[in-house]
Amino acid sequence: MSRSALVVIDMLNTYSHPDAELLIPSVGEALPHIVGLIERARADGVPVIYANDNFGEWRSHHGEIIEATLAGPHRDLVEPLLPDGDSLFVVKARHSIFYETPLTYLLSQLDVSRVVLCGQVTEQCVLYSALDAHIRHLAVTVADDAVAHIHQDLARAALRMMERNMDASIREASAVDF
Numbered sequence: 001m002s003r004s005a006l007v008v009i010d011m012l013n014t015y016s017h018p019d020a021e022l023l024i025p026s027v028g029e030a031l032p033h034i035v036g037l038i039e040r041a042r043a044d045g046v047p048v049i050y051a052n053d054n055f056g057e058w059r060s061h062h063g064e065i066i067e068a069t070l071a072g073p074h075r076d077l078v079e080p081l082l083p084d085g086d087s088l089f090v091v092k093a094r095h096s097i098f099y100e101t102p103l104t105y106l107l108s109q110l111d112v113s114r115v116v117l118c119g120q121v122t123e124q125c126v127l128y129s130a131l132d133a134h135i136r137h138l139a140v141t142v143a144d145d146a147v148a149h150i151h152q153d154l155a156r157a158a159l160r161m162m163e164r165n166m167d168a169s170i171r172e173a174s175a176v177d178f
Helices: 020-043 062-071 102-110 122-135 153-166
Strands: 003-008 047-052 088-092 114-120 139-148 169-171
Touching: 003 020, 003 122, 003 153, 020 047, 020 114, 020 139, 047 062, 047 102, 062 088, 088 102, 114 122, 122 139, 122 153, 139 153, 153 169
Parallel strands: 003 047, 003 114, 047 088, 114 139, 139 169
Antiparallel strands: none
């Protein structure tokens, strides 16, 4: 039987970037589904890994990233899904959760063969992360109601590409089995 990990992508965010106003409504819709996935994963003993952008702050670590997001104007989008004491954290600097990060090694240490992806942005970081997981021979599940987008049409196309080209399982968060 394969072991899964839930990867929460870029949800610790200050929302101070140029596309934030387009993204925030979608984050609000996805947030309850992301929180539900995190709660279910924790209850089932599934590793929860936060893979988060460092926003170009090369001296930062996860504690500083969390502090910055909680001090921002959109604390309400961050607070419900904060990491707990058992959560794992990978700082990333580019779109993919795998690019120049220790995630591949971490997943191998956890004996994970399947990643469940949620977070933002569907047509960017989620898409590129799904591709990189696929080329690493990891099974991929994307909870389509637990990912947020900037452009809905591109998000739909990205989900279709993940399903068709990467053999990703696309399903609602409530249907994700760990």
